[in-house]
Structures are given as structure tokens and as C-alpha cells.
Amino acid sequence: xxxxxxxxxxxxxxxxxxxxxxxxxxxxxxxxxxxxxxxxxxxxxxxxxxxxxxxxxxxxxxxxxxxxxxxxxxxxxxxxxxxxxxxxxxxxxxxxxxxxxxx
Amino acid sequence: xxxxxxxxxxxxxxxxxxxxxxxxxxxxxxxxxxxxxxxxxxxxxxxxxxxxxxxxxxxxxxxxxxxxxxxxxxxxxxxxxxxxxxxxxxxxxxxxxxxxxxxxxxxxxxxxxxxxxxxxxxxxxxxxxxxxxxxxxxxxxxxxxxxxxxxxxxxxxxxxxxxxxxxxxxxxxxxxxxxxxxxxxxxxxxxxxxxxxxxxxxxxxxxxxxxxxxxxxxxxxxxxxxxxxxxxxxxxxxxxxxxxxxxxxxxxxxxxxxxxxxxxxxxxxxxxxxxxxxxxxxxxxxxxxxxxxxxxxxxx
Numbered sequence: 344x345x346x347x348x349x350x351x352x353x354x355x356x357x358x359x360x361x362x363x364x365x366x367x368x369x370x371x372x373x374x375x376x377x378x379x380x381x382x383x384x385x386x387x388x389x390x391x392x393x394x395x396x397x398x399x400x401x402x403x404x405x406x407x408x409x410x411x412x413x414x415x416x417x418x419x420x421x422x423x424x425x426x427x428x429x430x431x432x433x434x435x436x437x438x439x440x441x442x443x444x445x446x
Numbered sequence: 447x448x449x450x451x452x453x454x455x456x457x458x459x460x461x462x463x464x465x466x467x468x469x470x471x472x473x474x475x476x477x478x479x480x481x482x483x484x485x486x487x488x489x490x491x492x493x494x495x496x497x498x499x500x501x502x503x504x505x506x507x508x509x510x511x512x513x514x515x516x517x518x519x520x521x522x523x524x525x526x527x528x529x530x531x532x533x534x535x536x537x538x539x540x541x542x543x544x545x546x547x548x549x550x551x552x553x554x555x556x557x558x559x560x561x562x563x564x565x566x567x568x569x570x571x572x573x574x575x576x577x578x579x580x581x582x583x584x585x586x587x588x589x590x591x592x593x594x595x596x597x598x599x600x601x602x603x604x605x606x607x608x609x610x611x612x613x614x615x616x617x618x619x620x621x622x623x624x625x626x627x628x629x630x631x632x633x634x635x636x637x638x639x640x641x642x643x644x645x646x647x648x649x650x651x652x653x654x655x656x657x658x659x660x661x662x663x664x665x666x667x668x669x670x671x672x673x674x675x676x677x678x679x680x681x682x683x684x685x686x687x688x689x690x691x692x693x694x695x696x697x698x699x700x701x702x703x704x705x706x707x708x709x710x711x712x713x714x715x716x717x718x719x720x721x722x723x724x725x726x727x728x729x730x731x732x733x734x735x736x737x738x739x740x741x742x743x744x745x746x
Binding site: 356359360367370374375377380443445 | 701705
């Protein structure tokens with residue numbers, strides 16, 4: 344742990360957290376532009392690594408992005424967008440009453 | 447000749463374009479008869495300005511030039527024309543067709559239309575309504591002679607839909623707001639009740655309701671109504687606030703990027719540290735690792 348962080352009390356930490364959240368929401372609004380920039384950088388890096396053309400790499404990455412977006416839409420239409428773990432189970436008691444178990 | 451949209455013949459469409467209505471009549475195609483015919487007058491004018499051109503050809507050239515200007519601006523054009531020539535196949539109709547204009551009535555009903563002039567015995571329509579591309583008539587045709595005016599021409603009519611002529615602005619689509627509160631999940635209900643009590647407590651809402659209940663028999667009807675309305679407004683505010691906060695809609699759809707991820711990591715570190723200070727069970731190694739990642743993201 345850095346010394347700076349060790350010296351912080353609860354109030355200062357909460358102030359830092361609040362500032363960080365402010366920044367997060369600001370960045371979140373530009374998520375799509377940032378994604379595009381990140382893809383361009385990635386394409387450049389991949390092109391350098393694989394002795395390939397940046398344009399080709401970028402095209403391939405964008406095509407993959409498009410496919411992912413389409414697949415996600417299809418998943419949504421099929422009702423398969425959320426397949427998280429079970430958090431709620433409803434059981435029927437011996438006397439017929441239904442109980443929701445959440446823990 | 448100059449066509450203008452400032453003389454009241456132009457109508458602005460919803461997308462900012464213009465529908466321009468132009469009526470026009472060239473000189474007759476047949477040979478001039480007599481020194482006082484329109485053709486002779488126009489010819490004399492061109493001679494006086496030393497322009498050696500047939501008046502009819504001059505008309506067509508000027509008309510095409512002006513039409514082209516408006517088409518280049520992206521305007522729609524409706525040209526109502528007493529062409530004095532066959533609207534199916536003549537120099538004028540060919541020239542207009544070259545500019546992608548089409549005769550609306552013949553285009554809809556075919557070329558078997560009647561003559562549009564009383565003295566015409568060949569059955570050729572010499573009047574027409576020409577539309578620029580993008581405009582389409584719903585109905586149209588020729589009326590009988592003298593049906594509208596005592597005149598030697600038939601009256602031509604077309605019916606154009608308002609949307610086709612002036613465009614259409616779609617009504618904004620209202621997104622359906624997701625209901626945060628529902629009774630299918632007991633945790634959600636508990637959360638809502640907890641928030642409701644939390645928000646109502648500082649306003650002393652429950653106590654005020656009890657007070658009103660006790661004092662109501664001693665108060666006038668107007669006072670009761672006034673107090674009740676005040677409490678009801680407060681209750682609505684609290685209810686709405688609790689409803690808004692009872693469930694976070696995790697809709698995702700936030701595209702990943704290194705910048706965003708770095709920010710998330712920093713938030714995670716602060717949350718872990720706060721939890722540690724609150725004496726919750728947090729692994730020190732996890733904090734160390736997260737701090738290291740945060741420093742790495744910051745370039746430190």
C-alpha cells in the first residue's frame with residue numbers, strides 16, 4: 344500500500360470515490376468514441392506485430408464488433424440476454440403456501 | 447425567362463426544400479400565321495436583339511436552363527404546361543424527359559389520353575402537368591371541355607398527397623420506461639419499503655398523518671382538505687423517490703475501452719479501502735493487487 348493511501352481517513356476516501364465516480368460517468372458517456380479509438384490503437388499494434396496492414400486489421404476488428412452487436416440483438420430477441428445464476432427460488436410448502444427463497 | 451420561388455409559386459417543405467409550381471406556354475409549333483401572331487411578335491423581338499433563334503426553341507432552352515437550376519438546388523418542380531405540342535412525343539416533351547421530368551397524367555393512365563384542345567382532331571394532348579422525380583400523383587385526369595371555365599382547352603387536374611408534396615416528420619418515438627418496482631421479487635419490495643421509511647422519516651410524515659387523524663374532527667372541512675393535500679403531495683414525492691432508487695437497472699451496453707476500465711479499477715480500489723476502514727473482511731493482498739493495477743493504469 345502506498346503511504347499516501349495509508350494516510351487517508353474514511354472521509355477523504357469517500358471524497359476520492361465521489362470524484363472517481365464523477366469521472367466515470369463523464370467517460371461513460373463517451374464509451375463508444377473511446378471504443379473506436381481503442382480499436383484503432385489495437386489495429387495499429389496488431390498490424391505492427393503481424394506485419395500486416397492497419398486498414399485490414401481495423402476492418403476485421405470492426406466487422407467482428409458488428410457481428411457481436413448483431414448476435415447480441417438476436418440473443419435479446421430469443422430472450423437469452425440474461426442467463427445469470429439463480430438468485431430466487433420459489434418453493435411450495437407442505438400446506439401449499441409458496442415461499443420465495445433469496446438467500 | 448426566369449423562374450422564381452419568391453413570387454408565391456413556391457411552397458416550403460418540411461425538410462426545408464421547396465415545391466415550385468410553374469405554369470408556362472410556348473408559342474405554337476405550327477408555322478406562324480400572319481404578322482400579328484404571337485410567334486411573329488416573338489420573332490420580331492429576337493430580331494431586334496439580334497438573336498437568331500426560333501422563338502419556340504428559345505423558350506425551350508430558357509425553360510430547361512431554369513428548371514435545371516431548381517433541380518440542382520434539390521427543389522421539387524410541378525410544371526403546368528400548355529405545350530402547344532404533343533406531350534407524348536415532341537421536342538418539348540423529349541427535352542423535359544431528359545431532365546427526368548415526367549408527365550403525371552400520361553404516366554398514370556397511359557398514352558391513350560384524349561386531345562386537350564377543341565380544334566385538335568388528331569387526339570393528341572398538348573397540355574400536361576410535369577413532375578420532377580420524387581413527386582407522385584394519387585389521382586389525375588382531364589375534365590370535359592368547359593367544365594370549369596369557358597375555354598378551348600380541357601382542364602387538367604392532379605391529386606397529390608400532402609406527405610408526398612411537403613414531406614413527413616415522424617412523431618418522436620417514446621421509449622417505454624422500465625418499471626423499477628414490481629412484486630415478483632421480495633428483496634425489491636423490502637428495499638422499496640426500507641427506502642420509503644428512510645425518506646419519510648425526516649419529513650415526519652407518519653406522525654403528521656396520525657396527528658391529522660386525531661385532529662380531523664376538530665378541524666374545518668377546508669383545513670382538513672388543505673392538510674390532506676399537503677401530506678398527499680409529500681407522500682407522492684417520497685413514493686416516487688423510493689421507486690426511482692429501489693432498483694438499479696443494469697442494462698449494460700457500455701463499450702469496453704482501456705480508459706473506462708482504468709476508471710473502474712480506481713473505483714474498485716477506493717471501495718475496497720473504504721470497506722477495509724469499516725472493518726469488513728477484505729483481503730489485504732486483493733487491495734495490494736488492485737492498488738498495483740491502479741498505479742499501472744495511472745502510469746505510475
